[in-house]
Amino acid sequence: MQLDEIGNHDMRAMWAFLRSVGYGVDLPALHATHPHLRWTSFADWARSTFSTAP
Numbered sequence: 001m002q003l004d005e006i007g008n009h010d011m012r013a014m015w016a017f018l019r020s021v022g023y024g025v026d027l028p029a030l031h032a033t034h035p036h037l038r039w040t041s042f043a044d045w046a047r048s049t050f051s052t053a054p
Contacts, residue, residue, distance in 0.1 A: 031039060
């Protein structure tokens with residue numbers, strides 16, 4: 001799909017979704033389902049990723 005194929009209707013629908021429902025996750029359920037995984041918060045990930053940036 002080329003960029004010029006995306007119309008204003010598509011953009012309005014995307015922004016309406018993000019402003020209202022948006023993306024979400026049930027973190028306690030996710031952690032309970034995968035207890036063997038080591039979970040890292042976004043803040044910790046960003047700190048370790050960007051603290052080593054040149």
